[in-house]
Amino acid sequence: MTSLTPFTTVTGHAAAMPEENIDTDIIFPARFLLLTARDGLGRHAFHDRRYHPDGTEVAGYVLNAEPFRAPAVIVAGANFGSGSSREQAVWALQGLGVRAVIAPALGEIFHNNCLRNGIVPIILPPATVAAMLEAAAAGAPFTVDLEGQTVTAGKADPVPFAIAPERRLALLNGWDETDLVLARFEGAIAAFEAGQRRIQPWLYPEDTTA
Amino acid sequence: MKPRTLYEKLWDSHVVADLGGADAAGGEALLYIDRHIVHEVSSPQSFVALRARGRRLRRPETHLAVADHAIPTRQRGTIDDPLAASQIAELEANVREFAVPYAALDGPEQGIVHVIGPETGFTLPGTTIVCGDSHTTTHGAFGALAFGIGASEQSTVMAAQALRQTRARTMKVELVGTRHPLVFAKDIALALIARIGANGAVGHAVEYAGPAVSAMAMAERMTLCNMTIEAGSRIGLVAPDETTYAFIRGRRLAPQGELFARACAYWDTLRSDPGAAYDRHVTIDLAEIEPQVSWGTSPNQTLPVSARVPDPAQITEPSQRREAEKALAYMGLTPGAPLLGTPVSHVFIGSCTNGRIEDLRAAAAIALGRKVAPGVRAIVVPGSMATRAAAEREGLDRILIEAGFEWRFSGCSMCVAMNDDRLSPQDRCASTSNRNFEGRQGAGGRTHLMSPAMAAAAAIAGHIADAREYVA
Structure with missing residues (x-):
């Protein structure tokens, strides 16, 4: 029954997006929904934030600089992934290499779509996320340990997070x-x-x- | 037995298996799914997943497919965009292969998923309804547990007719008081979202109740439930009543004859019990609500039409100040300027929020005997072909065309801007749709959400105007 990449522990850089209501139209603009494939969508992730209309990169945008071009984690303000149900938003994050999303609140459909695609949705208190946003921007490595249900930002203490037991089991096993x-x-x-x-x-x- | 809310009754009556894990929100269950609406944009990958595993649809008759998101609204019969054409061809091949009932693109039942579900009688009280579209909340107006899902979840529903879900908390939104005749469900929804926030209802199932809801026609109940997702909740509900039954009676897919009477008796049992407890309560006095206009890039950034554009310098909460600054920069608005008089280049009347016959009547009532201001491009896109036909029987098309509006075929159109109905950078649109997100109506486009009457008034004035000044 295994079909997804099992999730155990993921370590990597985290892209900080200190902004509320980053909706799925921002993550994956609607005009790209005409594509019916689910692979290769990473290049359209955050398209209108990442690129000028002429296709050149927007200087200073978090995903346009190392080491955040292919982040393992996104740390964001409240309501990340709100709006449209489009699963392409999750497939696009997957295409970038993202394996976990941390925010004080997540769009509910997006939350479920993450679980279906091996991305761990992590909801933490606003103050905790604020500290993680700073750590992420400073380039601290993040470790998400799904087995132990903790996320660690740099040298900070591991922070526990909640996830429904059956969902956790499914992610751990890639079911x-x-x-x-x-x-x-x-x-x-x-x-x-x-x-x-x-x-x-x-x-x-x-x-x-x- | 403990008194239960409508939501709890709908939930309890669909539990196939309790999956435990009771957290604060009440744990997970495998829910039976009665109905699934399929459209061309979110379903291709669901069918691919089915095919890859050699699966069939468990109950093909419980699905209804239609193309609405990517289709042109200027004409029927041809699709100029090759990507859209191939996406629709893929839907048509899929519905043939998997024997899914299909409302054909050139047929009389085509329309937006959330408009044709109710119109065909596919949407019924007491059911669970899903669709790969966040505005599936709309169908909650019938007392159905209806919510948007992703493509992977759709594939599970197709194969298993069941879906794992987390039980929500409950929120009762009570509408009291008497409203101005030019204050509509859209204004109420926007005012609610402005008050509780774009994530104010996350984790909750919202039930709308109170005398003003009981007095509402189904169209306005649908608008309320439709906009519930913009407050972060996947579920908006109104208890079924005689208004609901009168709407459903005789529709093609509704139970007929003796079965309809039996169904009504069952639906009567769904209403929240007296004394049922909700986790949260919000009361809105409609007498205090003016026509609303969004000024920012999230639906909670909404104000009464008489208000001024917020000044971020006067917002003390840092994250709200940053959000306001970002929104005003995108929207090209000046802090402190009146919303009234803000020039618009485009007007869009339509969508699953406000594309029903009542909405077109409200727009036509403002447009009657007037002209769209020079330089404004105003389009009216009925929510379905049946709505379009009904409007034409009433002569609404002639009123709107005479006033200078374009009269289109049905589809999602400029609400999602996947076809050629889209804004160019810095175009400013008075829109009856549901989202003022950055780029939602076209990259760089600026959206002001409002009711159909307000959008029609903006078209006539050429700028944001107060619809109350356009009635005798």
Whole structure:
């Protein structure tokens, strides 16, 4: 059932994005949604922040300077990943090499999309994130230990983070969620349908139109 | 039994398996998914994932597909953009291969996912509804647990008809008081988001209640629920009632005859019980709400139309000050200047937020006998072909065209700017859509969110105007 890269411990530089409401339109502008592939989207990540209209790089943008061109972690202000449900935002981060996102609050659909793609979403108190934003900007290496559920910025003490136990297990093992649901719950799903059919038969058009 | 809210009843009635992990928000469960709406932009990778594993759809009849995001609205029959054409061809090949019911691009039921779900009777109370689109919150107006999901989750729903979800906390938003006739659900939603913030409802399912909600037609309830995602919540709800049932009755995919009566009896049981507890309460007095206009690049950056552009120098909270500075720089606005009179180059009336017949009527009522100001490009994009046809039967198209608006075919159009309806850098648009994000309506474009009446007034005036001054 393994299909994603298992996540154990990731260490690397973190790009600091000290700004609130970095929505998925900023992470992956809508015009690139016409592409139907999911690979190779990293070059469009944060496109309109990274590039001028003529395609040259915007000097001073965090992702346009070493060592942040391919960050392992993004540390951001509240509501990162809000807005559109587009999973391309996560695939684009994946394309950059991002394996964890840290913020005081995350867009909820984005949060779930991260979990489905081997990216660990980490929600921490605003003061903790503020300190991590500074550490990230200063180039401190970040370590995300999913086994131990901690994130460490530079020489600071490891900070524990919360994650639903089953989600953690799935990330650690790289399990495919659909496989997991079908293997564990196909019987329960069929039993649910049998019960619902009796109470809400109008939800089963196939019974009358077949 | 403990009194339960509408959300809790919807949740409880769809739990296939409790997955535990109870954190503060109440843990995870595998939820049964009754309905899935599919569009061309978020679904290709879902079908690829199915095909790669040799999977089929568990219940093809529970899905409904349509092309809406990338399609042109100037014409039907041809698609000039080769990438959009190939994306739509891919959707059509997928629905054929997997036997998904499809509202054809050139057919009478085509429209925006969140407009045609209700119009066809696909959207029903008491159901779970998902779609690869964040504005799936819209369907909560029917008392359905409806939320946006990603492409990977869509693939799971297709194969398993079930999805792992985290239980939300609950928030009750009570609307009381009497509103001005030119204050609409859009204004109420924007005022709410301005008050609680763009992430003010994260982790919560929001239920709208109170006398003003009971009195609302379905279109306005849908606008409220639609905008709930802009407060950070994936779920907006209104309890089903006679207004809901009257809307659903007789629609093609709704239960018919005796089954409809049975369904209504079941739907009656979904309303929140007296004494049910919510985690948070917000009360809004509609008498205090003016028509609203967004001034920034997040929907919470919204003010009454009579207000002035905020001055960051007077904002003490540092992160809010930075956000305001950034937004004003992008928007090209002067601190302290009145919002009224801000010139606009474009007007967009449409979207899943405000593309319904009631919205077009509100715009036409302002436009009647007037002309779009010189230099303003104003387009009206009905939310569906059925809405367009209904508007034409009422003569709304003639009023709008006579006034100088362009009358388009349905689609998401300039709300998501994936087709050729898009702003150029520094264009300024009065828009009935849902997001004023940077670049949302085209790279460098500047969006002011407002109601259809306000957008129509801006088109006539050539600048941000107060719709209340345009009625007798």
